[in-house]
Amino acid sequence: MTKVKWGIIGPGAIAHNFAQGLKEIETGELCAIASRSSDRCALFGDRFGVADDKRYSNHQDLLADPEIDAVYISTPHPLHAQLTIDAVRAGKSVLCEKPGGLCTGELTAVTEAAKQEGVFFMEGLMYRMHPQIRRLLELLREDRIGKVLHISTSFGFAAKVDPSSRLHDPALAGGAILDVGIYPVSLARLIAGADAGTSPVDPVKVAGLAVIGKTGVDEVSRANLLFDGDITADVASAITQELANDAVITGTKGSIRLPDPWTPGRNAGPSDATIEITVGNNTTIEEIHDPRILFAYEAEVASKAIASGVTEPAYPAPNAADSVGTLRVLDDWRRQSGYQLPGDTVSGLRRLNRTLPNGLPPMTYRQIDGLDRDISQMIIGCDNRDNLEEGAIVWDCWIEAGGNAFDTGFVYGNGLHEKVLGDWMTGRGVSKDCVVIVKGAHSPYCTPRAIEAQLEISLDRLQLDHAPIYIMHRDNLDVPVDEFVDVLNRLKKNGKVGIFGGSNWSTERFSEANDYAKEKRLAGFSILNNNLSLATMERPVWPGCISSNDQKTLEFLRKSGTAHLSWSAQARGYFFPSQDRTTLSEDTAPDYCFSSPQNEERLKRATELAADRNVAAHHIASAWVLSQSFPSFALIGPRTTGEIATTLPAFQIELTQEEVLWLNLEE
The missing domain is CATH 3.40.50.720 (NAD(P)-binding Rossmann-like Domain)
Structure with missing residues (x-):
């Protein structure tokens, strides 16, 4: 080799x-x-x-x-x-x-x-490559201790408190959880998965606490984990306290103890280890001997994988999904413990560059009447980032992709998501460059009075002085449209909103509002913000939702030239292969909301056209939304930079109007 x-x-x-x-x-x-x-x-x-x-x-x-x-x-x-x-x-x-x-x-x-x-x-979790871990998994598969009930494991040492060291400096992401807490958490996930006969699994609940030292990092941290199958775990980490530094797995028949799961032969060989197996009153000890240093195993696993051309190591070494799952637990543990990294603050905002691969098509832009700048034809939904550290990664990538439009809502995250976006825009200094869509007046607070009150709160959270685009999140048929038009014009006159529109509005109410505005020489609704995807919404995703993919609405949009901002433009993943769809609740899943013989035919046609264009079916579905004869924009909700990357190829697809009609069965 x-x-x-x-x-x-x-x-x-x-x-x-x-x-x-x-x-x-x-x-x-x-x-x-x-x-x-x-x-x-x-x-x-x-x-x-x-x-x-x-x-x-x-x-x-x-x-x-x-x-x-x-x-x-x-x-x-x-x-x-x-x-x-x-x-x-x-x-x-x-x-x-x-x-x-x-x-x-x-x-x-x-x-x-x-x-x-x-x-x-x-x-680089070197301990996972040591033979004792493979032997531990064999013992579990052999049912030596029965069903796993509890895992107790720790990694801690007593280092001198030195504010200049990486261990105690928050700017260097010091602290026990990130430095050594990763070991017991990764082992607990591995064992819980092995008991279930699967790869490492995530806990269903994490309860963590920590002692925060004078430098601001967690010095001693403990957490309790609960896994499916009623498996519990207690994990601990420390940088100022010696801990047991072992792992004990208790089952229905007995227990297994690894006296040194982490560092046998860490700095020099041999990397000898022992495994203690207790069943009833009998304890047996298995010994593992190897003259090499612990890191030789890691170097060998990685080198063999690379030489063979594979992109991930073989189990039980940590693959990508395993590593991400472990860090997700560490995030939860750290935040519950009150340890905030600099990236969680406006002043310490971090940036990742080159998160998108080369060769992606450029973003396209369109004008909406009344807006002082062009707006990216895709708009990123901001309803899924709970903290600044995570939000910055996706939104920085969105800027890198050429996106300049962000969709928010007063109700998203009970206000948290507006606050996180506002902190990011302020920290990056891009508030004036972003076209922010501010939505309010969601049921049951869809009233003229609520519009004004909620808008003030939203602008404060977003740290903006006005909303470039304001959208009513719902309609209220008990309120005459003139009352909504009047309050929106008052806000526009006062400089609080630019252009405005309605989400989940019927074309009848939309037209009625604009007829009143024309009669009174007021600004009317510029934007309709309903669901619009190649797959028609057969069952509402949420109560009160309206789709624009029906003949009457499409004809209204085509004749009036009204701008349309579509949510769930990709039909909640209906055009993705089933294994790639985001897990959703049963009553909002794509197969529930969009399944029908007509949509199956649309999917078939999108798949056929995708094969001809050497793209994916979901790219064709996105291109269908973007290729309408009226100003059409697609709201998307990527949760990762990779999801942004897989969406952008839609911009390389040019559909003729004949293809637009054919895909939608308008023949």
């Missing part, structure tokens, strides 16, 4: 361990290093025999080296995600020290980028 040529970015203490591990295997070799410190670079290079011309002063030069197949990233935590993205965009395979990102959104962006580029990625 050809040896994988490795480069190391960040030659610190743990990089020495990995480099030693490479020396002890046949499948990989260290060929290059990168460090901003020339002294560290020289010392490391001399110790491990790195050629002088392969000692780089920056990571960009190492990544540009065509002889390097893979990189090992062992820098401080805040650099992991961006360096990994830079590496995979350069076509390099990556083994990144844990955590692979500071939050779930970062690590998701990392794993999606690796998938887009078709290269190997693994998070």
Whole structure:
């Protein structure tokens, strides 16, 4: 087997361990290093025999080296995600020290980028490659201790409190949870999944707490986890306290204890380990011996996978989904414990670059009468980001994609989602560049009085002085349309709203409102914001929802030229393969809301046309919305940067009006 040529970015203490591990295997070799410190670079290079011309002063030069197949990233935590993205965009395979990102959104962006580029990625949880973990899983499969009931595991040490060290510096994402809490959580998820006969699983409930030290990081942290199957776990981590540093798995027949699950042979071989199995009053001890350093296992697993051309390691090494699942638990644990990273604050907002692959088509824009700028034809829905750290990743990507329009709602997240978006716009300084759609007056507060009261609250949350576009979220048939038109014009006159419209309004009420506005020489409704997708909505997604994909509404839009902002433009994922659809509640799932013989025919036609255009059926469905003869815009709700990337190819598709009609069965 050809040896994988490795480069190391960040030659610190743990990089020495990995480099030693490479020396002890046949499948990989260290060929290059990168460090901003020339002294560290020289010392490391001399110790491990790195050629002088392969000692780089920056990571960009190492990544540009065509002889390097893979990189090992062992820098401080805040650099992991961006360096990994830079590496995979350069076509390099990556083994990144844990955590692979500071939050779930970062690590998701990392794993999606690796998938887009078709290269190997693994998070460096070296303990998972040690033979004792594989033996533990065998014992569970053999039913040696029966059904797993409880997992108790910890990782903690007593380090001197030093505000300048990475462990105690919030700016470097210090603290126990991110540094060592990842070990017990990942093991608990692995064991709970093994008991269920599956890959690692997420807990259904997390309850965490922590001691926050003087520097602001969590010093000692504990959490209780509950998994399906009534499996419980208690996990603990510390950087100022010695903990048991073991793992005990209790089952219906007995227990298994790993006295040292994390670091057998961490700094030097041998990496010997023992497993204690107790059934009744009998305890047996199994011994595992290997002369190599612990990191040799990790180096070997990664090198073999890369040499064989696979993009993820084999179980029980952590694959992308496993790593993301573990970090999701750490996020929950950390936030419950009151430890806020700088990225959760406006002043500490972080940015990930190059989250989109090259070669995507550019965004398109259209004008809406009364708006002072062009608006991106796709509009991102902002109803799913609960914190600034996660929101910034998706919204920065949206800007990178060319999007400038954001859809909000007074009721989204009980107001939290407006606040998070407002903090992001303020932190990035882009409030004046964004076209924000502000929605209010959702049932049961769909009244003229509620419009004014809610708008003031929304603008305060969003930190805006006016709403470029204001949309009534619902209609109220008990209120005459003139009352709504009057209050909206008053707000427009006072500079609080620009143009306005209605969501889930019938064309009759929409026309009635505009007839009144014309008679009184007032501004009328400019925008209809109903569901519009190639699949017709057979059952309302939520009570009071209206679809515009019927002949009468389409004719109204075509004749009047009214701008239409469609929500659920992709029919809740109806045009995606079933395995790629986002999990939704049963009564809002695509198969429930959109299933019908007519829609099955539309899906069939979209699939046929997609095959001809070398795109996916959902791209055809999105292009259908964007290709209407009236100004048509699509609201989309991507939760990750990868979902943005998979949506943008719709812009490369030009549909004729004949194809638009044919896809919609208008023949």
